Amino acid sequence: MERLDFLRTHLEEGFLPLKTSFEAMKRFTCNFRDIEEEALKAGILPLRYKRNQKTISTQEQYTLFQSHVVIIGCGGLGGFVSEMLTRIGIGRLTLIDGDVFEEHNLNRQNFSTTKTLGRFKAEVVKENLEAINPALHVKAISRFFDPHSDTVLLKDADVVVDALDNPDLKCALADLTQEEHKAFVHGAIAGYYSQFASCTPLHHLYKEKGDGVEKKSGNPSFTVCFAAAIQSTEVIKLLLGKPHLQAPLMGDLWEYELISL
Numbered sequence: 001m002e003r004l005d006f007l008r009t010h011l012e013e014g015f016l017p018l019k020t021s022f023e024a025m026k027r028f029t030c031n032f033r034d035i036e037e038e039a040l041k042a043g044i045l046p047l048r049y050k051r052n053q054k055t056i057s058t059q060e061q062y063t064l065f066q067s068h069v070v071i072i073g074c075g076g077l078g079g080f081v082s083e084m085l086t087r088i089g090i091g092r093l094t095l096i097d098g099d100v101f102e103e104h105n106l107n108r109q110n111f112s113t114t115k116t117l118g119r120f121k122a123e124v125v126k127e128n129l130e131a132i133n134p135a136l137h138v139k140a141i142s143r144f145f146d147p148h149s150d151t152v153l154l155k156d157a158d159v160v161v162d163a164l165d166n167p168d169l170k171c172a173l174a175d176l177t178q179e180e181h182k183a184f185v186h187g188a189i190a191g192y193y194s195q196f197a198s199c200t201p202l203h204h205l206y207k208e209k210g211d212g213v214e215k216k217s218g219n220p221s222f223t224v225c226f227a228a229a230i231q232s233t234e235v236i237k238l239l240l241g242k243p244h245l246q247a248p249l250m251g252d253l254w255e256y257e258l259i260s261l
Contacts, residue, residue: 003028007039015047033091036135040065048133049089060240061089065135067239068092070157072145072173074121075099076219077187078163079110080228085235086129092137093129095122096153098144108221147172151180159183159235167206174202183238186248187231191217194227195261197248198234205248205261223253 003024010020021035036046040062045053049061056064069090071078074097082093099121105112109121116124122140129138141153147169154160160177162185164170170186177184178201186197195205230251237244248261 003030003035004038004042007035007042007044011044012047014045015050016044017047021046032134033137037065046135052088056088056236056240064089064236064239065091067158068094068156069159069161069235069239070094070096070154071161071163072096073163073165074111074125075105075163075165076108076221076224077189077228077231078161079112079121079125080225081161081163081187081231081235082125082129083110083132084228084232086133086136088232088236089133090235090239091135092139094139094141094153094157095125096141096143096145096150097122098142108219108224145169145173147176151176154180154182157182159185159238161231161235162186163231167202171202171206174200185231185234185238187227189219189223189227191220192223192252192254193217194223194230194251194253195248196227196230196234196245196251198238198245200248226251226253 006024006027007016007020016039021032024035025032039046043058045058045061052061067090069085071082071093074095078097082095085093100118101112101116101121101124103117111124111128120142122142126138126140129136160182162170162173164173174184174186184199186202188195234244250259250261252259
């Protein structure tokens with residue numbers, strides 16, 4: 001109660017600023033996440049989420065804080081989705097990717113730099129996300145996801161995000177999430193085009209075996225950002241019980257169209 005009283009008497013325009021959270025950590029010997037949880041639980045909104053207001057209520061912000069999202073793939077889509085979810089206030093993220101950053105990632109993967117080349121993507125993304133939001137709990141798993149042996153990694157996930165680049169693995173992951181009754185958000189890009197789906201099998205979208213179309217059409221940065229924004233929106237809608245995609249959708253950035261598939 002003493003800690004909560006301290007927070008309430010050190011607000012700025014009704015919001016909890018970072019400096020108050022850091023001071024509370026020292027005064028009450030606790031971590032940043034504990035402070036943010038206590039504030040949200042009491043209906044106090046951290047200042048970092050001020051611009052979420054009108055779109056996301058304080059109670060919904062607390063729901064996001066309590067949520068766990070598993071992101072499989074930490075490259076183009078996974079990097080941007082993880083950052084968007086971190087900034088909007090998701091409380092727990094599990095990042096799974098056995099790949100390392102390479103030079104050809106520099107055109108589109110937001111956490112790839114000349115200094116991170118050769119490092120595991122999951123570890124680099126984790127470091128950057130924790131710097132953005134110290135209340136976030138991030139688990140990085142630097143190995144490739146196996147749908148046959150890694151089911152346990154999805155056990156307490158609220159939403160699973162497909163940020164993979166292999167069509168066969170995408171389909172296997174979608175099937176697994178249905179078997180495990182987990183909400184699922186799919187995304188893929190190729191050139192100016194992208195596609196999305198939520199909580200549905202993907203086999204009808206990938207009738208041909210082999211590499212994805214992106215290998216032939218390229219991966220421009222603007223398509224990645226666009227697709228990641230749609231995926232992130234779907235995650236938030238699913239977590240907050242809002243209407244979400246009921247059928248697969250294709251985004252066409254050449255003609256600026258969204259088309260139901």
